[in-house]
Amino acid sequence: MKHRDITFAEAIREGLDQSMEKDPRVIVIGEGVPDPKAIFNTTAGLRDKYGNRRVFDMPLSENGMTGICIGAALSGLRPVMVHQRIDFALLAMDQLINNAAKWHYMFDGKASVPLVVRMIVGRGWGQGPQHSQSLQAMFAHAPGIKVIMPTTAYDAKGMLISAIEDNNPVLFIEHRLLHQIKDNVPEEYYRVPLGQAKVLHEGDAVTVAAFSYMAVEALVAAKALKSAMGIGIDVLDMRSVRPLDVASVLNSVRKTGQLIVADTASRTGSIAGELISQVSEQAFDALRTHPVRIACPDHPAPTSHFMTRHYYPGPQMIADEVLKMVGADKTSTNYRELCALMLHDGPHDAPNRGFTGPF
Amino acid sequence: MSHSSQLALLRSMLRIRRIEEAIADRYAEQEMRCPMHLCIGQEAIAVGVCAALSKGDSVFSNHRAHGHYLAKGGSLNAMVAELYGRSTGCCGGRGGSMHLIDLDAGFSGSTPIVGGTVPLAVGAAWASSLKQSEQVTVVFFGDGCFEEGVVHESMNFAKLHKLPVVFVCENNNFSVYTRLNERQPERPLYRVAEAHGLAAYTGNGNDVEEVLAISRKAVGLARQGQGPQFIELHAYRWREHCGPNFDDELNYRTAQEIKAGIHDCPIASYTRKLEKENGNIHLEIERCEAEIQREIAAAFEFALSSKKPSIDDSQGKVYA
Ligand SMILES: Cc1ncc(C[n+]2csc(CCOP(=O)(O)OP(=O)(O)O)c2C)c(N)n1
Numbered sequence: 311m312k313h314r315d316i317t318f319a320e321a322i323r324e325g326l327d328q329s330m331e332k333d334p335r336v337i338v339i340g341e342g343v344p345d346p347k348a349i350f351n352t353t354a355g356l357r358d359k360y361g362n363r364r365v366f367d368m369p370l371s372e373n374g375m376t377g378i379c380i381g382a383a384l385s386g387l388r389p390v391m392v393h394q395r396i397d398f399a400l401l402a403m404d405q406l407i408n409n410a411a412k413w414h415y416m417f418d419g420k421a422s423v424p425l426v427v428r429m430i431v432g433r434g435w436g437q438g439p440q441h442s443q444s445l446q447a448m449f450a451h452a453p454g455i456k457v458i459m460p461t462t463a464y465d466a467k468g469m470l471i472s473a474i475e476d477n478n479p480v481l482f483i484e485h486r487l488l489h490q491i492k493d494n495v496p497e498e499y500y501r502v503p504l505g506q507a508k509v510l511h512e513g514d515a516v517t518v519a520a521f522s523y524m525a526v527e528a529l530v531a532a533k534a535l536k537s538a539m540g541i542g543i544d545v546l547d548m549r550s551v552r553p554l555d556v557a558s559v560l561n562s563v564r565k566t567g568q569l570i571v572a573d574t575a576s577r578t579g580s581i582a583g584e585l586i587s588q589v590s591e592q593a594f595d596a597l598r599t600h601p602v603r604i605a606c607p608d609h610p611a612p613t614s615h616f617m618t619r620h621y622y623p624g625p626q627m628i629a630d631e632v633l634k635m636v637g638a639d640k641t642s643t644n645y646r647e648l649c650a651l652m653l654h655d656g657p658h659d660a661p662n663r664g665f666t667g668p669f
Numbered sequence: 670m671s672h673s674s675q676l677a678l679l680r681s682m683l684r685i686r687r688i689e690e691a692i693a694d695r696y697a698e699q700e701m702r703c704p705m706h707l708c709i710g711q712e713a714i715a716v717g718v719c720a721a722l723s724k725g726d727s728v729f730s731n732h733r734a735h736g737h738y739l740a741k742g743g744s745l746n747a748m749v750a751e752l753y754g755r756s757t758g759c760c761g762g763r764g765g766s767m768h769l770i771d772l773d774a775g776f777s778g779s780t781p782i783v784g785g786t787v788p789l790a791v792g793a794a795w796a797s798s799l800k801q802s803e804q805v806t807v808v809f810f811g812d813g814c815f816e817e818g819v820v821h822e823s824m825n826f827a828k829l830h831k832l833p834v835v836f837v838c839e840n841n842n843f844s845v846y847t848r849l850n851e852r853q854p855e856r857p858l859y860r861v862a863e864a865h866g867l868a869a870y871t872g873n874g875n876d877v878e879e880v881l882a883i884s885r886k887a888v889g890l891a892r893q894g895q896g897p898q899f900i901e902l903h904a905y906r907w908r909e910h911c912g913p914n915f916d917d918e919l920n921y922r923t924a925q926e927i928k929a930g931i932h933d934c935p936i937a938s939y940t941r942k943l944e945k946e947n948g949n950i951h952l953e954i955e956r957c958e959a960e961i962q963r964e965i966a967a968a969f970e971f972a973l974s975s976k977k978p979s980i981d982d983s984q985g986k987v988y989a
Contacts, residue, residue: 345845345847347846369852370783371817401782438767617979668912
């Protein structure tokens with residue numbers, strides 16, 4: 311197969327395009343979908359190709375429009391809705407939780423809601439308290455909804471296609487800092503199953519189960535730990551919040567005996583806590599140390615860059631927790647090398663030096 | 670209207686324009702690290718409406734709040750410091766451009782979730798009605814916000830309880846890059862408010878005296894217990910939806926349209942009007958400009974020399 315690197319954003323665009331091409335029931339709607347910025351270019355060209363009866367902008371009416379999409383989904387369409395910030399989807403909580411999540415169950419399986427809602431998690435450059443929340447656990451609390459968080463461009467395309475083919479409501483959560491990251495993405499239409507974690511890095515010392523952008527950060531930590539300190543860790547990209555692939559984490563924990571869960575959300579009530587409780591229930595005997603959550607602090611994200619500097623956990627925090635678990639020496643020159651390897655390139659509130667937005 | 674009142678309106682618009690321009694000029698230095706929605710071109714609405722209010726009245730606003738905040742008397746120093754994320758900012762740096770507050774000035778808060786503050790304004794009016802106070806509450810929002818269900822729920826309750834609230838809809842025809850006609854059927858927005866039972870008005874948002882006249886009437890009626898009022902004002906956003914630049918190259922609006930929008934400049938047209946009525950006011954404008962520039966320079970200096978918050982500053986105040 312031909313190797314081709316494209317960004318996460320391009321992979322989403324291609325996944326949408328191929329889904330629309332394959333299935334005329336697929337429609338795409340959201341604030342800004344056909345506009346010149348095309349939702350960070352993830353919907354670019356779709357209006358031109360599929361016309362204004364399949365690709366829509368929409369009124370600023372998140373709750374009503376979600377209900378309308380649910381109604382259309384009940385009636386044979388496969389809507390893909392998108393919110394530029396997950397925070398805006400809070401306005402649609404009623405429709406998502408009371409209707410979409412329960413329709414199939416409460417009507418004894420007589421109807422289903424094949425709806426995909428893309429939600430983008432903002433971060434960086436002063437997104438602040440109302441534009442950068444990571445609300446996956448809140449949505450995932452409702453049985454009947456699937457919540458997925460792909461990390462790589464390969465998974466973004468394959469999981470989006472699976473989500474569109476799925477007969478259930480699927481929330482497809484995209485971390486904004488992933489959009490520019492490239493990966494090898496096949497040109498053809500392919501599926502990646504929902505609800506399965508993927509091993510990104512292997513080692514015996516500790517298991518790090520990570521969600522979304524935290525999987526990128528965990529991989530940086532894993533590589534640095536290996537090369538600077540010779541410590542090997544398992545990194546699992548969880549990819550899905552509900553269903554949660556506890557089995558894969560158990561597999562790894564039975565080998566390592568130690569678990570760190572890295573989440574993009576704030577700590578209390580996070581999916582990290584849920585994963586740890588399930589592992590503890592099912593494999594308490596396999597754990598040699600207490601599991602650890604790495605998450606954002608329990609307060610809203612401030613806007614000021616002076617205050618966000620330490621708000622988001624990164625590779626350093628992951629590596630330090632690993633070292634604590636394995637009892638490694640933090641005074642050695644190797645440790646200094648480790649830190650140097652993980653140093654962030656560019657301002658702390660941008661993913662790298664080259665990134666100037668839009669945020 | 671007296672010459673000095675007219676000059677005060679002009680000065681207030683000019684001040685907002687120059688502050689927004691100063692922010693735009695310095696935004697590229699990447700020290701103000703937060704999303705920013707400038708109100709250049711829409712100053713007459715903020716100024717005309719707030720000129721009809723007294724200090725004890727309350728104003729809520731949205732993401733495009735600088736003009737509303739300044740026209741209501743919000744502290745310039747605290748606003749600029751907030752943009753720079755400093756401890757002396759009106760939110761101590763926690764909010765940035767999209768979250769402004771100055772309770773001393775009666776600016777009750779602005780937030781960027783579209784529609785978020787509209788019911789809060791109705792709640793504030795409800796409280797003043799229950800307390801039998803004189804206060805009127807104003808909420809500024811855009812034509813896009815008019816599509817949020819909560820706006821209509823708010824109007825319904827406001828009418829039901831005859832609350833002293835004035836809804837001010839700034840119709841600039843766009844929600845980000847999307848035109849009104851892609852989002853709403855063709856009918857005047859204010860007529861929808863009328864159907865909710867509100868006293869509704871529409872006017873030229875580029876004409877500060879017209880805005881003031883409508884606002885005086887609406888605020889007066891609200892204060893007298895005549896119930897909620899709705900004002901739709903037409904204006905034009907000159908620059909990009911979010912950010913300091915012009916965005917003509919995106920081609921979502923024609924060069925002709927942009928030219929016409931800028932041609933209707935509320936400040937230039939008011940200056941022409943005052944000159945026609947009062948002769949040459951060149952010197953008075955020059956004096957205003959100089960004062961404003963001094964004030965702006967001092968505000969940026971204040972912000973840049975203010976304390977930078979630390980991680981500790983971000984932690985408290987989650988609960989009252
Ligand atoms: C609930 C919600 N949906 C979407 C957005 C994204 N958004 C921010 S401003 C804006 C446009 C609002 O248009 P309008 O109300 O007309 O105000 P204008 O920007 O024109 O001043 C949009 C869609 C948001 N902040 N909140």
